[in-house]
Amino acid sequence: MNERKQHIMKFLDSGMRFDSRKTDEYRSIVVDESPNKNAEGFARVKIGETDVMVGVKLAIDKPYPDKPNEGTMMVGAELSPLASPEFESGPPGNEAVELARVVDRGIRESNSIDQKKLCIEEGEKCWLVFVDIAPLNDDGNLFDAAALAAAVALKNARFPKVEDGKVNYKELTEKKLPLSKLPVSVTVHKLGNHLLVDPTPEEEEAADARLTVAVIDGKLCAMQKGGEEAITTEETEKMVDLAIRKSKELLKYI
Amino acid sequence: MVYKKRLDGRKFDETRKIEAKTGVIPRADGSAMFRIGQTLAYAAVYGPRELHPKFLQDPAKGVLRCKYNMMPFSGAGDRVRPGTSRRSKEISMVTEKALLPSVELEDFPNAVVDVFIELPQTDSGTRCAGICAASMALADAGIVMKDLVSAVAVGKVDDKVLVDMTYDEESYDGEVADIPVAMMPRTEQITLLQMDGEITKEGLMEALELAKKALKKIYEVQKNAIKQKYELK
Secondary structure (H helix, E strand, O other): OOHHHHHHHHHHHOOOOOOOOOOOOOOOEEEEOOOOOOOOEEEEEEEOOEEEEEEEEEEEEOOOOOOOOOOEEEEEEOOOOOOOOOOOOOOOOHHHHHHHHHHHHHHHHOOOEOHHHHEEEOOOEEEEEEEEEEEEEOOOOHHHHHHHHHHHHHHHOEEEEEEOOEEEEEEEEEEEOOEOOOOEEEEEEEEOOEEEEOOOHHHHHHOOEEEEEEEEOOEEEEEEEEOOOOOOHHHHHHHHHHHHHHHHHHHOOO | OOOOOOOOOOOOOOOOOEEEEEOOOOOOOEEEEEEEOOEEEEEEEEEEEEOOOHHHOOOOOOEEEEEEEEOOOOOOOOOOOOOOOHHHHHHHHHHHHHHHHHEOOOOOOOEEEEEEEEEEEOOOOHHHHHHHHHHHHHHHOOOOEOOOOEEEEEEEEOOEEEEOOOHHHHOOOOOEEEEEEEEEOOOOEEEEEOOEEOOOHHHHHHHHHHHHHHHHHHHHHHHHHHHHOOOOO
C-alpha cells in the first residue's frame, strides 16, 4: 500500500475524505444545456472540477441486416490528453473503450431509445445516433459525469431537416428523439471496508474495486465491476443500495 | 463583382465577437479558452516534462509538441471521424511552428512542452483560434516567452479585403482568398502564413496590414484574459 493510500484509508477510518465530503456525498453538479451550433444534441456536465462534454450527431444510414426495422445508437469516447496528464495521444485505449461501452450499455439496456422509431424505410434507411464523449478535465468520476451528460444530450437532441433523402444539418426540426425515461449511472468505489461515491483521482487510484450501476425507475439496467480486487455478495448488495439511493439525486439533473 | 456588404453585417475590418479566459482546465499546467464568433477552442499545456520516446529528446533545448483536434460533434454537417486526419496533422504542425518562435525552451533540455488543442464547436478560423488559445495557455503555464502569438484569418472577397471570414464568406461564389496569419504583435513578426484562393501581391500586402490592426486588438483581449486570472476579486 503506498503512502497516499495509507493516508486516504486513515482519513476514511475516522470518517473523513481529503476534501471534507462524506463518503456518500457528490461534489457540486452543474449541467450546462446551452446548445452546440453543430451538434444535434449537446450537454456539458461538471461534477466538482471534472468537466465533460457530450455531443449527439444524427446521420442516415442503412439498417443492420439482422435488424432491418431498427436504427442504431453508438457511443464513442476519446480521452484527449488535454484533460489529464494521465491520458495519452493515439487511438482509444482500454480506459476510453470501457467508458464508452459502460455509458452505451446503460442507455441501450434501459431501452430508453425506441430503436424501431429510428427506422425510416425498412431495410433501406434508418437514423444513426452518434453519442460522443469528450472530457475537458478529468478530476475523477468520469463515468457518472459522462453518463449524465449523455442522457441530457440525448434528451435535448433534435432531428435535422431531411430534404430529398439527404440531411440538411443547417436546420433542426422541433422533433426530438423517441425517448422514454433515461437512466443515470452511479459508480461506487470500495476502499478497504469503506464504500464511497464520486471519487477524486487520488481515491480512484487507491480504490480496491468499483461498481458502476445504471439505474432506471429504481431498477438496475446495467452494471460493470472494475478494479483489481474481488467483492463479496454482501458488499455488492451495499454498493447497489448506495447506487440506487444516489441515483435519485442525479435524476434531478435530467 | 463587388462585395458591398458582409453577409453577417460586420464592417470589413471587424472581427466576430471575441471571448477569452485562462485557467479553464484545472488539471493542466496552463490552459485557455478562446472563442471567436461560433468557433470555440480550448488549449491545455503540460510540461516541461520528460519526453518519451527518448530518441525525440533534444539535449540542447526543450521540444514543443502541438496537437490540434476537432471533437466528433464540432463540425458543420457530418460527424467528424475521431482520430488524426491529414488536415489535423498539418494544422498541428503549422500551429507548432507558429508558436515556436515565441517560446524560450533552452532551459529545458530533453524535456517536452505539450500543447493540446480541442475544438468543441467550429465555424471558420479554427487554426487561428487554436493558436490564440495555445499561446495564452503557454503563458498561463509560466513558460518563458518573447511575446504572445495572436492569429486571425484575413482574406479577400471580390474587391474587398476583410478580416476574420466566416464559413459562408469562404464559400462565397466569386473571387475569394483566405489567409490565416499569426504574429507576435509586439514586433509584428509573422509566424504563420497560409493562403488559399486568388489574390494579387498588392492585395496580399493590404490584407497583411489589415491583419496587423486586427491582431493588436486580439492581443489586448489575450493579455487581459491572462491578467484577469490574477486579479483580486
